[in-house]
Amino acid sequence: MKRIILAIIIIGILLVGCIQTNQQDQQNQQNMQYPKVENFIVFNSKDEMKKYLQSSSSSPFWFEFGGGVVRGDVVLDVAYPQAVPKSGYELYEEKSLPERVSETNIQVAGVDEPDIVKTDGINIYFSQVRYFYLFWEKTIPNGGKTKIIKAFPPEDLDVKYEIKKGGQLLLLNKTLIILNHDTIYGYDVSDKPVKMWDIELNGSLVTARLYNDKIYLITRSTIDYYEPCPIKPLTYNGESLQIACKQIYHPIYPIPVDVAYNVIVLDPKTGDVVKAVSFVGSSGLSVVYMSKNAIYITFPYREDVVKIYYNFMKENEDLFPKEVLERVEKLKEYDISNRAKYVEMQVIIDQYANSLSKDNRLKFRNELWNRLSKYYEERKREIEKTGIVKMSLNLDVVANGEVPGRILNQFSIDECNDYLRIATTVGMTDTTNDLYVLDGKLNIIGSIKDYGKGERIYAVRFLMDKAYVVTFKQTDPLFVMDLSDPKNPEMKGELEIPGYSSYLHPIDENTIIGIGKEGKDVKISLFDVSNPEKPVEIDKYWLNEYWSDILNTHHAFLIDEKHKIFFLPASKGGYVFSYEDNKLKLVKAVNVPALRAIYIDDYLYIIGNKVVVLDENSWEKVNEIDLV
Template sequence: MKKIVLILSLIAVMVAAGCTGTENQVKPTPTPTPSATPYPEKTPEVVGENVSGLGNLARFKSEDELKEYLALKEVYYGYPMFGVAVQKGVPMPMEMPAGTPTPMPVPTATPVPTPMIEERAAERYSETNVQVKGIDEPDIVKTDGKNIYYSIGMARIYMPQIIMPEYYGKILSVIAFPPDNMSVSFEIPKDGNLLLHKDRLIVLRYNEISGYDKENGKNVWRIDVDGSIVTARLYGDYIFVITRNYLDYYDPCPVEPVRVNGEALEIRCTDIYFPRGISSEVLYTVMKVNPENGEIEKTFSFMGSYGSTVYMSENALYIAYSKRMGEDEIYFKFLQENRDLLPDDVLSRIEKVMSYDIGNQAKFIEIQSAISKYLLTLDKEERLKFENDFWNRMQDFRKEHKREIQRTYIVKVGLNLESLADGEIPGRLLNQFSMDEYGGYLRVATTLGDENDLYVLDEKLRVAGKIAGFGEDERIYAVRFIGDRGYIVTFRETDPFFVIDLSDPRKPEIKGELKIPGFSSYLHPVSGHLILGVGREGSYVKLSLFDVSDAKNPKEISKYTLKESWSEVLYNHHAFLMDSKHGVFFLPAGNHGYVFSYGDGLKLVKAIDVPAVRAIYIDDYLYVLGDSIAVYDENTWERVAEFRFG
């Protein structure tokens, strides 16, 4: 009996782990089963109210329908919690780059006496490195050309904590230009990711947004989030904030995702959208916020799965989340296609179980029991054969059905927060750079296990064109779409750098491919025909300069390997700074900062012995920020000033 349990446990592990053995085997010819019929599935689906112009997205008709949806989808922490629903207000970590601040009560700013300084206006200053020019993203440093706003001293806090640390960090407002007499004008004794709009400094934390007067640090408004902030964008005169929270099955409506200056914002059940037939455990709410006063002008809410990726163009927000077929469903479909593994009496029992109006987990347990009883009738060698047949067929099944098993669901939301479209594609996204809108089409790059796809979607998020199955035995490490081209890096042992022609959205085509050692995880355009790659080769940070003037023949024309093992740019593009006037770029690496020129190949212009985190420029001065601010003249690269925080 112990042997039977061991075999069943092994089978369960193979299902749950995805059968991670070799996937390069020749696919077996499926066994013909003309008499087989799909197992009936009697669990009802919530229908909802159709919304004109949308595909799979519907709107709840009532609170009862929302409750039914939550019950059917077993919406807890993504899995059943012994029948106990998660209550409202469960905190979740904010999805922002490393160095993201952690929660604490809102304090008041502390004014710092400053000497009188002769003011001189800067002619130019840098902005945060973002995906789409003109659409700002939250980061720990912002400048208006005179002041530097810096969220400093942040420590990563891993939840849950029995006793939370009393000190998390602070935000400093430093009068930074001209650099010869820098001083702190005020500080806020908390940290956060920052946005800057006119006279407002906006601080975003995992469950809170606050607006401050950027001149004196006075708190003007505050929004508390019941759940967490996923991310935000600043475009034009509005902040677009995406939040995420769980719903309470027993008291789902009205939903109160945020409180503005203490007053709850209510969302009715009938204003919530959901994808039909897709398991969704969290509620996403997109808010259009006035940065001047914190007023929420409009919201849009929909159900989705926990992990998400957000991209914003000048026309729309795209919120994508993973949609993976449940392991129980994989198991059921596998048995449907491999009926010859089991005798007729066991199949009859399984079909009967599948007809029951019970949850999938209960069905899964009953089916395991039926198979267990069958295995008891086999001798040791027959069981060994069954085990190996099951193992190999499950591998083939997953490989053959991978585009059904792993999918990405995308919701397109207009800037007036109306739903424009929804759709889904196979695979999973790497990050926000995996999506890009151009000429009315959305280009999306995905990975499916050991190969990759590229899809071009029309304005209704229907597939217009695609490239399926490139970069075999590799996964995507970096993506950048620029105009009518796409650049994709995949990696396993070498770094294939693909150049993709997207000039015809219905016929995307891989034009060129370059294989070099190592990989790039961030791609940045430095000119019309040069792409910079930041990645790794072996144990060190590697910079590559690609010439893509000939799409069919991309070349690595220059490379430089830093004697550093990591750089924040590898996973956070905000840490990268480019100054095209001086033909240089900056990146932190290890506990230092580095400035490179790129006009005549990659050349190290300045190595900065500062534990650098970010850099900005104001006029012709480069300000390198870490545990102090070091200032360099970009004409001579001499250090001209340093400001240490007290």
């Protein structure tokens, strides 16, 4: 039976929990002058950037950082807009306003994330899109349409307007932002939707956040190795936004590079660029986490493969004749790229192997593979790392650091009281998992290593002074770890549970919902974690569904604490579960292929190819409309 590891880590150094800074603190941070980060320097010329790219091209991953917004050859100094927005409700009569409106399920309270459904409590904005999948990550949707649906009061349910563009949505008052994979649109939706602006991306959109009336975009641009700069991440009003060579930063050590990541702040009302920075990294591998204090961008990389092979050969001289070692030693002095050196090293080793008899060649190759595997296993934390860059909300580089291993997604990272917590998987075949605590300068101050050996992380959730980590393998211990002393973490408890959870949602500090799979079915678990030494799966429910969109995105999950229910969308229908009295109970099933749900007052709106409205007091259907 397939099982999971759910690791609960008590981070005792944060006894008072994560206290959000107030507006004055955030304003002070924006005005703060940060010291220069010594590990990042600018390119002095295009030739210098080309040389850096050449030296970085052999590594599997890489990163670079850029700052300064340029149109043509002029660097733009731009300031954040100071206008105070009006409430989104001011356009409606006060008597018609609902008292309760759900929000998108997000990671950090107040930092909004794009999704296919948004609501202002009166209207529902729903983008019917086609999704594309890359490995385990859902990419930004492409195509489709966006419907504006009159939702409240429910008896007036109707499609009001349709926009011929689709994508993920952000909503600020009566400004609707549609984020497609290659274009961003801004619409005034105070009445009939009117397009105010659009931006063409010269690349693709990675993610976005909406905070303090600003949009933070992260885009990805392909690197031209012959003309690497200026970087041109977008086109607006017929002009290319350009970032010149001397405004592009990079780490002092070479790491793998094939794309540029651009962090761009936009005014949502006008589409104007407020500020931007760029960095280079590996396509499809960087993860973005944004708190109310900072933006963290990660980039995975490996130690220089030539250096790894060379050190291995020096430690295993009995495998190679003297002339092979001398040729490899001389190779280090060649003024060629690391990729070329790696190819030459392989040629040298292959030439030696081919000079052997068939029997000796077979023995050599097996011995080489065996020793290389052991060498990597002993040094995997030195070889495979995740670099981290911390930026202020003004896009100043504040700190940089690194941890061993690779991270799963944004939930693998969490900031709390100026500490950063990050969970990683280390290794490719013989995997293990670590959790690290870093200080404000991104220095590691504490860690828990080697839990879930032979597995990889499937889900992570940080909650105040605790962390919950799910790993997947054939057995299923639930690890409980205490980090009261960050330098001496201690294992506290263990539990075995079947299946795996790929999304964890805290109900309160003692209870967590886990949604994942067991065998072919979607499984829902209810965990009591009040006693770290004895975590308990107090209830579980197997749903006769193969898949739920919650397994792809946390945005598909909805919880209504007033009615003690949560919503789970699936291919056959939408399901409403009660968690009252620590029991999982299916209270309502609606035969609609569901994608999302929201609540307005005491009405639950299930959204898919229809919108079905349920009265949460009786669970009777109130209204419905077709969207096909």
